[in-house]
Amino acid sequence: MSQYPELLHTVIDTTDPRALAEFYRQLLGLRYRPGDEPSETPESQPGWLVLMDATDVRKLAFQRVDTLTRTTWPAHDIPMQMHLDFTVPNVAELQRQRQRAQSLGAQVMFDRTDDAEEPLYVFADPSGHPFCIFVA
Structure with a gap:
């Protein structure tokens, strides 16, 4: 038994869990947790979705919220x-x-x-959450 808690996944708030999960699924090559895949028939907006890697490790989860205010970064409002x-x-x-x-x-x-030492981009995902891709 571990003496430390183990990170299960990172949960991201969004007004559209399916759209944001699909964005990260495609960007990172992840897959839906069994049962979370999109269905062939029209579905109601899911409130919770999980993405996993190829070894069944949970990576990201998406939780529906009614409203979400986008960051103003680099301004600090x-x-x-x-x-x-x-x-x-x-x-x-x-x-x-x-x-x-x-x-x-x-x-x-x-x-x-x-930047020759660490070139990078800071992006906003479709819900406005920032993420970075950089050369390491």
Whole structure:
């Protein structure tokens, strides 16, 4: 038995769990937890969805909220409160992932690709949550 709690997954609030889960599923190559997959018939808006990796480890969950105020970062009126970091091995892959993220609905909030030590982009996902992709 472990003496520490174990992280199950990170939960992200959103007004549209299916759309945001689908964004991250495609961006990160994840899959739905069994039973959370989209159905062929019209469904009511789910209140909770989970994404897992190929080894069945839960990674992200999405929880429906009625309203969600987007961050104003880099202004501090409404802070980020949290963000996700993702890494890629080189600048060419960073540029490829920028194009993928934008094609899936992300918006670039900040471009620091001119930094030779740690080039990065800060994006907003379709619900407005910030996330970074950088060369590590």
